[in-house]
Structure formats: C-alpha cells, structure tokens
Amino acid sequence: MTTDPSRVMERLDKPAGGRRTSLDDSPGYRAFRVVNTIVLLGVVAVTLYPFVNIVAQSFSSEVYIRTGQVNLVPRGFNLDTYKLVASDPAFWNSYLNTVIYTVTATAISIVLTTIYAYVLSKHRLKGRGLLVGIAVFTMFFNGGLIPNYVLVNGLGMTNTIWAIVLPNAISVFNLLVMKAFFESLPTELEEAAAIDGLNTYGILLRIVLPLSKAVLATMVLFYAVANWNSWFQAFLYLDRADLFPVTVYLRNMIAGATSATSVGAVETNAVAISANIKAVTMVLTVLPIIAVYPFIQRYFVSGVMLGAVKQ
Amino acid sequence: MTTQISEPAADTAPDKPGRPPGTARSPRYRTTWRKAFKRDWQLYTLVIVPLLFFLVFRYAPMLGNVIAFRKFVPGGSIYGETWVGLRYVKMFINDPNFWEVFGNTMALGALSLVFTFPLPIVLALLLNEVRSRYFKRFVQTVSYLPHFLSIVIVAGMVMQLVSLEGTVNQVVRALGGEAVSFIQDPSWFRTIYVSSEVWQTVGWGTILYLAALTTIDSQLYEAARIDGANRWQQTWHVTLPGIRPTMITLLILNIGTFMAVGFEKVLLLYNPLTYPTADVISTYLYRVGLVSNNFSYAAAIGLFESVIGLTLILSANAISRRTVGTSLW
Numbered sequence: 060m061t062t063d064p065s066r067v068m069e070r071l072d073k074p075a076g077g078r079r080t081s082l083d084d085s086p087g088y089r090a091f092r093v094v095n096t097i098v099l100l101g102v103v104a105v106t107l108y109p110f111v112n113i114v115a116q117s118f119s120s121e122v123y124i125r126t127g128q129v130n131l132v133p134r135g136f137n138l139d140t141y142k143l144v145a146s147d148p149a150f151w152n153s154y155l156n157t158v159i160y161t162v163t164a165t166a167i168s169i170v171l172t173t174i175y176a177y178v179l180s181k182h183r184l185k186g187r188g189l190l191v192g193i194a195v196f197t198m199f200f201n202g203g204l205i206p207n208y209v210l211v212n213g214l215g216m217t218n219t220i221w222a223i224v225l226p227n228a229i230s231v232f233n234l235l236v237m238k239a240f241f242e243s244l245p246t247e248l249e250e251a252a253a254i255d256g257l258n259t260y261g262i263l264l265r266i267v268l269p270l271s272k273a274v275l276a277t278m279v280l281f282y283a284v285a286n287w288n289s290w291f292q293a294f295l296y297l298d299r300a301d302l303f304p305v306t307v308y309l310r311n312m313i314a315g316a317t318s319a320t321s322v323g324a325v326e327t328n329a330v331a332i333s334a335n336i337k338a339v340t341m342v343l344t345v346l347p348i349i350a351v352y353p354f355i356q357r358y359f360v361s362g363v364m365l366g367a368v369k370q
Numbered sequence: 371m372t373t374q375i376s377e378p379a380a381d382t383a384p385d386k387p388g389r390p391p392g393t394a395r396s397p398r399y400r401t402t403w404r405k406a407f408k409r410d411w412q413l414y415t416l417v418i419v420p421l422l423f424f425l426v427f428r429y430a431p432m433l434g435n436v437i438a439f440r441k442f443v444p445g446g447s448i449y450g451e452t453w454v455g456l457r458y459v460k461m462f463i464n465d466p467n468f469w470e471v472f473g474n475t476m477a478l479g480a481l482s483l484v485f486t487f488p489l490p491i492v493l494a495l496l497l498n499e500v501r502s503r504y505f506k507r508f509v510q511t512v513s514y515l516p517h518f519l520s521i522v523i524v525a526g527m528v529m530q531l532v533s534l535e536g537t538v539n540q541v542v543r544a545l546g547g548e549a550v551s552f553i554q555d556p557s558w559f560r561t562i563y564v565s566s567e568v569w570q571t572v573g574w575g576t577i578l579y580l581a582a583l584t585t586i587d588s589q590l591y592e593a594a595r596i597d598g599a600n601r602w603q604q605t606w607h608v609t610l611p612g613i614r615p616t617m618i619t620l621l622i623l624n625i626g627t628f629m630a631v632g633f634e635k636v637l638l639l640y641n642p643l644t645y646p647t648a649d650v651i652s653t654y655l656y657r658v659g660l661v662s663n664n665f666s667y668a669a670a671i672g673l674f675e676s677v678i679g680l681t682l683i684l685s686a687n688a689i690s691r692r693t694v695g696t697s698l699w
C-alpha cells in the first residue's frame with residue numbers, strides 16, 4: 060500500500076499485464092482501438108458539454124439564451140451579468156458563509172476523524188472491535204430524516220453554524236481510510252518514542268501526525284469539497300437568508316424564488332430569474348473547485364484507493 | 371530511519387501491528403478491562419469526543435425513531451405524548467400515496483442500478499485498452515470532474531439543458547420533432563434522473579476497477595495467449611474474473627443504497643407536475659414530516675425505509691458470501 064499519489068497514478072497508468080505483442084496488430088484489434096478512441100472522445104465531449112454550455116451562457120445576453128442560440132460559444136458577449144451578480148451583497152454574504160462553514164466543519168472533522176482513526180489502528184486496544192463496530196454500523200443503518208431533524212432542533216442548533224458543522228462531522232469512509240493508513244505505519248517507531256518517554260498524546264502529535272501529512276491532506280480535501288458542495292443541512296436548519304451558504308442561495312435562485320422557499324413556483328412568474336444570472340452564479344460557485352481540481356484530483360484518487368485496499 | 375518510513379513499501383500487504391497477518395485474535399493474550407484501562411487510558415480518553423459524536427448524532431436518532439410509535443401533539447414533547455403502537459405503520463400501509471412513492475422508489479432504484487453499476491465496468495475496460503498514458507489520463511481527469519460538483523449545480527445544469535430552449539430541445543427540433551417540456555413531464559423524469567446520475571458517477575466509478583485491473587497477474591495473460599486466447603477471450607477469461615471481487619463488493623454496496631435513491635437530487639429536480647413518477651419515499655416523508663409537520667407518520671415511513679435498506683444489504687452480503695465467497699464482512 061502506498062500513499063504517494065504519483066506512485067498510485069503510475070500504477071494506474073500501467074496497462075494490465077503489460078500485453079504488447081504481435082496480437083495487438085491484428086486487424087480486428089486495430090479496428091477496435093479506433094472505435095475505442097472515438098467512444099472515449101465521445102465520453103469526454105458529453106462530460107464537458109454542460110460545463111461549456113453554462114460558461115457560454117454566463118457571458119451571453121439573456122435574449123440569445125431565451126431564444127436558444129447559445130451552445131458552445133457566447134452570443135452577445137458581455138460581462139454585465141458578472142458585474143450584476145458581483146454587486147449583489149447577498150451573493151457575497153452567502154459566499155462568505157460557505158467559506159466559514161467549510162473551514163470550520165473541515166477543521167472539526169479532521170480532528171475527530173484523526174483521533175478516532177488513530178485509536179482504531181491500535182490493535183492491542185481492548186474494546187477496539189466494539190469501537191470499529193459502532194462506527195461501521197452507521198454506514199448501513201441510520202436514524203432517518205425526522206429523528207435527526209428533531210434532534211438538531213432539540214439541541215437548539217437551528218439557525219446556528221452548529222447545525223451545519225456537527226451532524227456530519229465524521230465520515231465513516233474517511234475514518235476507515237485513515238485507520239488503514241495508521242495501521243501501515245511501522246510500530247517500532249512508536250515503541251521507540253515510548254521508550255524515549257513520549258506518552259500517547261506526544262506520540263500522536265510529534266511522531267504519527269508529521270508522518271501522515273499525505274493522508275491528512277487527502278482528508279482535508281475530501282471534507283472540504285463535501286462541505287463546499289453541501290446544501291441540504293443548511294436548507295433544513297437555516298431559515299435566515301443571511302446565514303445561507305452559496306449552494307442554498309443558488310438553489311433558491313434555480314427554484315425561481317428570491318428568498319423564502321416556494322415549492323412549485325411557476326417559471327413564467329415575474330420573479331423568474333433570467334438564465335444568464337443563474338449561469339453566472341453557477342460558474343462562480345463551482346469556480347474554486349474547478350480551479351483547484353487539476354491539482355487535487357490525484358490525491359482523491361489515491362485516497363479512494365487507500366480506502367479500497369482495506370476491503 | 372525516517373526516510374525509510376516516509377516511503378512505505380509499495381507492494382507489501384498492510385501490516386497488522388500486534389499480530390501476524392491472517393491470524394485471528396490470539397485467545398491466550400487476554401487482558402482484563404482494569405489492566406487495559408491502566409495501560410491505555412490515554413487512548414481511551416482520545417476516543418471520548420468522537421464516540422460522543424456517534425452516540426449523539428448517529429445512535430440517538432436511531433432511538434429517536436420511537437416517535438414513529440408515539441402520537442405527537444403540537445406544543446407537546448417532540449418525542450410524542452402517548453404510545454399508539456403500529457398506528458402509523460398501518461396508516462402508510464393503507465395510504466395509496468405511499469404505494470405510489472414506493473413503486474417510484476423501486477423503479478428509480480432499479481433503473482439506477484441497471485445503468486450505474488455496469489457502465490463504470492465497461493468504461494474501465496475500455497480505458498484499460500488505451501495505450502497512450504496521456505490520453506488515458508486525460509479521459510480519466512475529465513470523467514471524474516462531475517463527481518466534484520454540488521448536487522445543486524448538477525440540478526441547475528440539468529434544468530438548463532432540458533429547458534424549452536435548451537440544447538436537448540434544439541436537437542429534438544433539428545431532428546424535426548416538437549419541443550418537449552421535459553421538466554414538467556412525468557414520463558421523462560426517470561430518463562432525466564438516470565442520465566444525470568450516469569453523467570455524474572460513471573467516471574468516478576471506474577477508479578476502483580482500474581485499481582483492481584492493475585493487480586491482475588500478467589502471467590495469466592501470457593498463459594492465456596499461449597493457449598491461443600484472443601483479446602476478447604483474454605478479457606472474458608482473465609480480466610473479468612480478476613475484477614470480480616471488486617464488482618461484487620460494489621454491487622452489494624449499491625444494493626444497500628437501493629432504497630435511498632438520490633433524495634437530494636429528486637428534491638431538486640421534481641415539481642408537483644412530475645410527482646407521479648418522481649416522488650420517492652424519502653421526498654414523500656420529507657413533505658409529510660417537515661412541510662406538513664406529521665413527524666410521527668414520517669418517522670414511521672423513514673424507519674420502514676431504513677429497515678428495508680438494512681435487510682437488503684444484509685441479504686445481498688449473505689447471498690454473495692454463500693454463492694461466490696466474496697462479502698463485505
């Protein structure tokens with residue numbers, strides 16, 4: 060098991076079995092490879108099209124969008140919609156909320172996940188099996204929407220940041236990935252540190268964590284992206300517009316309502332928000348993710364594989 | 371020494387500290403709780419806060435399901451005032467809306483399973499045949515991208531694409547058809563839901579298969595070639611059996627989430643006009659419970675849903691263990 064992302068990628072790049080023989084040049088296989096390349100290019104095109112379409116709309120004039128003339132390139136190019144959205148204080152407020160929620164929730168999640176995973180990685184610990192079971196069982200059975208809602212309300216967390224950052228603080232999947240990583244660290248090192256007089260907390264802070272930067276970075280990414288993208292917790296537990304994260308702001312905009320939730324708002328009513336404003340908001344919401352995506356993607360891949368190796 | 375540690379051996383199996391890999395817990399080495407606490411009390415203190423998280427936010431709601439058997443009175447205790455037994459269970463068994471949403475859940479779950487389970491396998495096999503590592507990585511990078519999007523963004527994109535003047539209707543018109551109001555039309559909901567699900571998950575779903583493909587022993591391919599197997603036969607007799615454990619694991623997990631069909635996505639994509647095909651158990655209980663404040667009734671429906679989900683995953687796991695010898699636990 061390796062944790063260095065580039066090594067994982069190298070392994071993934073290797074063709075299975077290293078089959079390179081004259082059989083590769085049989086006419087049938089050559090034909091297959093041409094078809095295969097075309098199919099994969101098709102997959103790429105279909106995957107990218109919605110993004111290109113939204114970006115094109117965000118730079119276009121509303122009138123061209125309404126008449127269905129914007130597909131791959133902007134028509135009636137302008138930056139006015141960007142200026143309009145950027146001048147809306149509610150948008151920036153929700154953007155700031157998203158940043159605050161993401162940072163806080165990620166920090167809490169990392170601390171809780173790390174310490175629980177560290178304890179679970181100690182095989183000599185009595186009761187460890189029970190601790191693993193407590194976590195894993197929640198993957199297959201959960202309390203359900205209503206009891207969760209009642210609980211969060213009962214704890215008085217409605218309309219506070221805690222309703223967003225606490226109820227999903229530990230992801231069991233991430234926990235298992237981290238546990239697998241800690242188990243792969245050599246025990247001798249911790250034993251040596253113990254002989255040198257470090258206690259458990261010291262070993263965790265000064266020996267284990269410095270060796271775990273790769274997996275910690277992966278976990279930060281997993282949690283941060285999940286928090287950035289989440290909307291339902293906020294939708295459920297926040298009713299003040301000034302607390303909304305940008306995803307809820309966007310959802311309300313797409314649903315055709317300006318602030319309060321209105322189920323079944325009809326498209327033709329006066330508050331219907333024009334397509335280019337929606338497009339700009341969507342672009343601005345995904346922008347941070349798209350911007351860092353090429354750099355973080357391989358960490359995700361190795362993280363997922365680390366979790367898979369365990370099974 | 372540190373350098374040695376920062377580069378864990380790539381191909382060794384994960385070390386199990388404390389006991390040799392593959393052996394069960396040694397029965398001779400039993401410590402009493404008192405001794406364990408004395409030795410590991412610092413580890414036990416670390417566990418308190420995360421454990422509290424699980425107890426409060428995961429196990430308390432499980433117990434909170436008692437409200438499914440109690441009558442809730444507005445203004446009274448949130449956990450209900452009187453015991454009513456199976457009253458709410460009977461209520462949903464006799465509720466025609468419930469059976470409609472139950473059917474919709476089954477249909478969406480089955481359709482998602484039929485499409486989102488095999489397609490990543492196919493894509494992984496196709497990617498595996500690509501020679502240029504740059505092209506392969508390019509396709510992978512692009513196909514993972516939708517996985518990183520918020521469901522709100524995905525719903526927004528879907529709405530734009532299938533709107534009256536959206537791209538899909540332009541294609542329909544170009545082919546000489548009439549524009550369809552897809553988002554208001556119940557007969558299109560399942561198609562829209564499943565295709566957006568495929569779009570979002572297919573690339574990411576290939577990761578585990580591609581990883582499994584790299585672990586197949588190349589000698590098997592050589593042996594197959596010596597026996598005269600062509601590419602297709604090699605795929606059928608070597609590659610597919612090689613990734614079978616991964617396939618089964620993911621199938622069991624998929625079956626386990628069968629009932630929990632994309633609640634958030636349905637909630638974002640449906641509207642009263644498409645309820646006949648779009649409304650699923652979770653969205654129905656959301657409306658009954660949180661929009662109409664029928665907490666007990668909705669909790670009963672939710673409990674029913676969770677129990678079916680648990681039963682599905684337990685039986686899928688058991689069947690798989692008996693028949694093919696692969697299981698999650």
